Amino acid sequence: MGAMLTAASHVAIVRAADEVPSLDSESVKSGRAIYGQYCASCHGANAQGAPDWQERDERGELPAPPHNAEGHTWRHSDAMLSEMVSKGWRDPFNKTKRLTMPAFGDVLSAEQIRTVIAYLKTLWTPEQRGFQVEESRNQPFPHQMR
DSSP states (O other), rough: HHHHHHHHHHHHHHHHHTTTOOOHHHHHHHHHHHHHHTTTHHHHHTTOOOOTTSSTTTEEEEEEESSSTTSGGGGGOOHHHHHHHOOOOTTOOOOOOOOOOOOOTTTTTTTHHHHHHHHHHHTHHHHHHHHHHHHHHSSOOOOOOO
Protein backbone atom coordinates (compact mmCIF):
# COMPACT_ATOMS: atom_id res chain seq x y z
CA MET A 1 0.00 0.00 0.00
CA GLY A 2 2.82 2.42 0.93
CA ALA A 3 4.58 1.85 -2.40
CA MET A 4 1.36 2.57 -4.30
CA LEU A 5 0.86 5.80 -2.37
CA THR A 6 4.47 6.84 -2.97
CA ALA A 7 4.14 6.06 -6.67
CA ALA A 8 0.88 8.00 -6.89
CA SER A 9 2.49 10.98 -5.15
CA HIS A 10 5.44 10.84 -7.55
CA VAL A 11 3.12 10.72 -10.56
CA ALA A 12 1.19 13.74 -9.22
CA ILE A 13 4.40 15.73 -8.75
CA VAL A 14 5.68 14.84 -12.23
CA ARG A 15 2.30 15.70 -13.76
CA ALA A 16 2.28 19.04 -11.89
CA ALA A 17 5.83 19.75 -13.12
CA ASP A 18 4.59 19.32 -16.70
CA GLU A 19 1.89 21.94 -16.01
CA VAL A 20 4.09 24.56 -14.34
CA PRO A 21 3.17 28.02 -15.62
CA SER A 22 5.94 30.15 -17.06
CA LEU A 23 7.15 33.12 -15.07
CA ASP A 24 7.00 36.70 -16.30
CA SER A 25 10.58 37.77 -17.06
CA GLU A 26 10.01 41.37 -15.90
CA SER A 27 8.62 40.16 -12.57
CA VAL A 28 11.59 37.83 -12.15
CA LYS A 29 14.04 40.64 -12.98
CA SER A 30 12.36 42.98 -10.50
CA GLY A 31 12.22 40.24 -7.87
CA ARG A 32 15.92 39.48 -8.30
CA ALA A 33 16.76 43.16 -7.64
CA ILE A 34 14.49 43.33 -4.58
CA TYR A 35 15.94 40.06 -3.30
CA GLY A 36 19.44 41.50 -3.66
CA GLN A 37 18.48 44.60 -1.68
CA TYR A 38 16.42 43.04 1.13
CA CYS A 39 17.07 39.29 1.33
CA ALA A 40 20.61 38.47 0.20
CA SER A 41 22.30 39.75 3.35
CA CYS A 42 20.75 36.85 5.31
CA HIS A 43 19.86 34.24 2.68
CA GLY A 44 22.94 34.70 0.48
CA ALA A 45 23.55 36.41 -2.85
CA ASN A 46 22.70 33.17 -4.66
CA ALA A 47 19.97 32.13 -2.19
CA GLN A 48 22.36 29.54 -0.76
CA GLY A 49 21.40 30.29 2.84
CA ALA A 50 23.58 31.22 5.78
CA PRO A 51 26.58 29.03 6.58
CA ASP A 52 25.57 26.09 8.76
CA TRP A 53 21.91 26.93 8.21
CA GLN A 54 20.83 23.57 9.65
CA GLU A 55 22.71 24.10 12.93
CA ARG A 56 21.26 26.18 15.77
CA ASP A 57 23.26 29.25 16.72
CA GLU A 58 24.20 30.42 20.24
CA ARG A 59 20.64 31.76 20.73
CA GLY A 60 19.10 28.40 19.81
CA GLU A 61 17.86 29.70 16.45
CA LEU A 62 18.34 28.28 13.01
CA PRO A 63 20.15 30.65 10.63
CA ALA A 64 18.54 31.77 7.37
CA PRO A 65 17.85 28.76 5.12
CA PRO A 66 18.57 28.61 1.41
CA HIS A 67 15.81 29.50 -1.02
CA ASN A 68 17.34 27.57 -3.91
CA ALA A 69 16.68 23.92 -4.74
CA GLU A 70 18.74 22.83 -1.70
CA GLY A 71 16.31 24.45 0.73
CA HIS A 72 12.66 23.88 1.55
CA THR A 73 11.05 27.13 0.37
CA TRP A 74 9.46 25.31 -2.56
CA ARG A 75 7.39 23.24 -0.12
CA HIS A 76 5.30 26.29 0.85
CA SER A 77 2.29 27.74 -0.98
CA ASP A 78 2.28 31.22 -2.49
CA ALA A 79 0.00 32.37 0.34
CA MET A 80 2.35 31.03 3.02
CA LEU A 81 5.46 32.51 1.40
CA SER A 82 3.73 35.86 0.97
CA GLU A 83 2.67 35.87 4.61
CA MET A 84 6.16 34.94 5.83
CA VAL A 85 7.74 37.81 3.90
CA SER A 86 5.02 40.29 4.81
CA LYS A 87 4.58 39.46 8.51
CA GLY A 88 7.94 37.90 9.31
CA TRP A 89 8.57 34.43 10.62
CA ARG A 90 9.52 32.81 13.86
CA ASP A 91 10.61 29.21 13.57
CA PRO A 92 8.39 27.42 16.13
CA PHE A 93 11.36 25.29 17.23
CA ASN A 94 13.54 28.29 18.06
CA LYS A 95 14.28 28.82 21.71
CA THR A 96 13.72 32.58 21.56
CA LYS A 97 10.42 34.37 20.96
CA ARG A 98 11.79 36.95 18.53
CA LEU A 99 11.09 36.88 14.80
CA THR A 100 13.93 35.06 13.11
CA MET A 101 12.98 36.68 9.83
CA PRO A 102 11.85 40.30 10.02
CA ALA A 103 8.56 41.47 8.54
CA PHE A 104 8.82 43.33 5.24
CA GLY A 105 5.13 44.20 4.81
CA ASP A 106 5.74 47.84 5.74
CA VAL A 107 8.68 48.09 3.33
CA LEU A 108 7.56 46.04 0.32
CA SER A 109 4.22 46.13 -1.46
CA ALA A 110 2.30 42.90 -2.06
CA GLU A 111 3.35 43.11 -5.72
CA GLN A 112 7.03 43.44 -4.78
CA ILE A 113 6.71 40.41 -2.51
CA ARG A 114 5.18 38.48 -5.40
CA THR A 115 8.11 39.38 -7.64
CA VAL A 116 10.62 38.19 -5.03
CA ILE A 117 8.77 34.88 -4.84
CA ALA A 118 8.69 34.70 -8.66
CA TYR A 119 12.47 35.09 -8.66
CA LEU A 120 12.87 32.34 -6.05
CA LYS A 121 10.83 30.00 -8.24
CA THR A 122 13.50 30.27 -10.94
CA LEU A 123 15.97 28.65 -8.52
CA TRP A 124 13.96 25.45 -8.07
CA THR A 125 13.85 22.28 -10.14
CA PRO A 126 10.84 21.69 -12.41
CA GLU A 127 9.66 19.00 -9.99
CA GLN A 128 9.92 21.38 -7.04
CA ARG A 129 8.04 24.07 -8.95
CA GLY A 130 5.37 21.52 -9.82
CA PHE A 131 5.00 20.58 -6.17
CA GLN A 132 4.77 24.26 -5.20
CA VAL A 133 2.10 24.89 -7.86
CA GLU A 134 0.04 22.11 -6.30
CA GLU A 135 0.56 23.55 -2.80
CA SER A 136 -0.62 26.94 -4.09
CA ARG A 137 -3.74 25.68 -5.87
CA ASN A 138 -5.85 26.11 -2.74
CA GLN A 139 -3.58 28.71 -1.15
CA PRO A 140 -2.74 31.29 -3.83
CA PHE A 141 -1.33 34.75 -3.32
CA PRO A 142 -3.62 37.08 -1.40
CA HIS A 143 -5.80 39.13 -3.75
CA GLN A 144 -5.37 42.42 -1.97
CA MET A 145 -2.65 44.61 -3.37
CA ARG A 146 -1.36 47.67 -1.55
